Amino acid sequence: MRAGRSSRKGPAFDPADDEHVEHRRLGVWDLYLQRNPKLSRLPAWPKLEESAEMINDLPYVWRTLLDLRPICGHLLALYLVMMIGHSLLPALSLWYSGQLLKIVQIAVDERTVDRQFLFKIAGGRVACALARRCLSHFMSKLFAALNGRIRLHFSTHIFHIMARLDVPTFEDPVVSQQLSSSVSTSSRSNVAWEAISSLFNIGSAGLRLLAQSLVLVAVLREQRDGFFLAFICSANYVISQFNQDGELRMGGRAWAATTRNQDYLRIEGLKKLISSGQHRKELVAGGLVNFLEAEYRTLVDRLGNGARDFWDQYEDHMTKERISLLSLLELPLEELPQIAFALRAVQYPSSIPVSLASLHLLQQTTTSFTMRVSNLMRQAGSLSNRLSNLRKLYEAANIKNKVPDGTAPFPENAQTVQHGISLEFRNVSFRYPGSEEYALRDVSFKAESGQLCVIVGTNGSGKSTVLKLIARIYDTTSGTILIDGRDITTLKLDDLRRAMAILFQDYTLFPLSIYDNIALGDPAAATPEKVMEAARLGGAVEFVSRLPDGFDTYVERPVRDLYSGLPEDTKTLFGRSVNHSRLRGHMAGGREGSGDLGLSGGQLQRLAVARTFMRSSVSEPTVGLLLFDEPSASLDPKAEQDLFARLRELRGNKTMVFSTHRFGNLTRHADLIMYMNDALVLETGTHEELLKRDGDYARLWRMQAEAFL
C-alpha cells in the first residue's frame, strides 16, 4: 500500500476507534482514516508536523556523514560546493535579466543604449546558462559515483543486519516492516544516499529560493506595478495549493483500507487463479474452465462498476471532490496578468515595450519560483520519509534477537560429544509467536546418550515443533530443555548448534550451486571429497552428474536472464531454456519440483539430506545429536529404505531424534517412541512396550501394517 511517513510513534491504529478514526465507503472498499486535528486544515500543517518528527532523525544524518567521510568525504564536499554554485546561478541569471530590462527601459525613455554595458550583461547571462549546464553535467556524474560507493558501503552493513536475525525476530511483523522500509539487499535504491541527497536538494532548493527572492525584490522595486504583477502571476498557484486539500487527502495521515465484499474477493481470486501458471494443471485436469468463466461473468454483472481496485475508486472520488468554487477560479486567474498588462498599456502607451518585457520576465520568474516552492514542499514530505528510513537502517543493526545467546561453552569435554548427547524435556509448553493455540502442552521425556528416539503422531500434533525447540529456533513458552543435563538457554548458541545436525521437514534449498548447497551443511570443514561423500550418502550423485553443469548447477539462479521480443523459435539462450511465460514456482522443501532445473521433489530432498550428511557421519567428532524431521517424505520406498539403513549405520553412538508419521521399520529399532496427538505426548516406550499397551500407537501400527497385507 502507498502511505505517508511509514511508521509513527503513538497508540495503535484501531479502525473501530470512532473518536480518532473516520470510516468512508469507496465502492466495495472501506477506508479508515485518522481524523484530522483542527489545525491540519491549514495546507502546511501536515508538513510542519512531519518536520517536527524529522528532528529526531537528524542525528542519524550526522552519523551517516561521519561514516561516509573516509569513503567518499572529498567527493561529497565537491558535490556540495557544486550544488551551492548551481543554486546561486538562477538568481544571478535573474539579476542579469533585470539589468537587460533596465537597458530596455532606458532605451525607451532616453532613446540611447550603452552598448558596452549591454554586451557585458548579455555575455554574463549566456555564461550563467553555460555554467549551469556544465555544473548539471558534472553533478550528475558525481551523483552516480557517490551513489555507487555509498551503496557498496552499506551493502555489507545490510548483509550483516539481515544475516544476524533469528527466526522469531525475522518473522515479527514489526521487524519486517522496519526492514522493508530501510533495508533492501537487491534494489538499486540506497536509503542512505537517498536521505543525504534529499537533504542536500532541499538545502539547495531553499538557497536558490532565497537568492532568487532577494534578486526578485530588487528587480521588482524598480518596475512600475512590479509587486502587483508578481502577486497576480502567482495567485493561481496559491489557490491551487488551498484547493488541493480535499476531505479525503491521506498524505501524512494514518489510514487503512480493506474490502469485505465477498463478490469482489471472489472476482479477484478467480482472476489470480486463471492468470497464474501455478494452478494450470488443476484447472485443465479438473475441466474447470467453463464453470469459472460463467462464475466470473455472473459476479462481474452483479457487482458492475463496483468491481474496481482501491486506487481506482479513490481517484474517482477525488476527481469528484476537486470541483469547487476555488478550483473554478484557478484558470481565469491565469489570464489576469495579460488583462492587467492590457489595461496598463492603455494607461501608459509609451511604456508598452518595457511592460511587455517585464511582464514576460515576471511570468517566467514567478512560474519557476512557484514551481520551486511546490517542489520544495514535495521534497520536504519525502525527506521526512527518507530520514526516518535512514534512522531505521541504523536502528536495524541493534534489533534484539528474540532467542538470546547463552554464555556457557558446550561441550565441556569435546571427546564426550561423539558418544551422543542426552536430551530431556521437562514440562515444556510452547505457542508460536502470535498464535493463541499451544503447539506443545506440558511435554516431558528423556532420551539417553546414543539412543534412537522416534516421534510419531498425527499431522499438526507437534512433532516438528519438538525438533525446532531443541535447536532453539524458538524458545519454550514454559518448561525447560536440557542437553547433557544443562539448560539449553544457558549454552552459547553457536556451540549448541555445532553439536547437532538437523534436517527440517520444510527445508529449503539455497539459491546457490548444488555444491554449495551441500557444502553449507558444514562450511568450515567442506572439501570436494567430503561434499562428494555426503552427496553419495544422500543418494544425489547419480542425478546430479547427469546435469550439464553437474555440481556447479545452480538450484535456482538468483540472477534472472533478461530478454524481450525473442522470436518464438528461440528455445534456449545462454545454454538455458527460455521461459516465455516468466512464471515460476518458488523453491520450497520437497513440495514442488525445481522450476529452473526440472528436478523432482524427491531429488531435491536428496540434496537436502546430503547437506545434513555433511555433519551426520560417525567420523564427525563435534556432532552428538542428529535431528531428522520426515527426511523421507518425498522419497520412493527403495530410497527410503536405503536412507534409513545408511542413517542407522552412520549414526554410530550419536543420539538421534526422528520425526515421522510413517511408522516403517524405524520404530522397531527405536529405544524410545513418543506418540503425539494434539500437542500432547500420549504414549512413550519401545515398540514392544507400546504394542503391549494396545493404545493409539498399537492401533495406528496395525492400521499401517494391514495396508500391506
Ligand SMILES: Nc1ncnc2c1ncn2[C@@H]1O[C@H](COP(=O)(O)OP(=O)(O)OP(=O)(O)O)[C@@H](O)[C@H]1O
Ligand atoms: N510457524 C508457525 N506459526 C504458527 N503455528 C505453527 C507454526 N508452525 C506450526 N504451527 C502449528 O503448530 C502445530 C504443530 O505443528 P508441527 O509442525 O509441529 O506439527 P507436526 O506434528 O510436525 O505436523 P506434520 O506431521 O504435518 O508435519 C500445528 O497446529 C501447526 O499449525
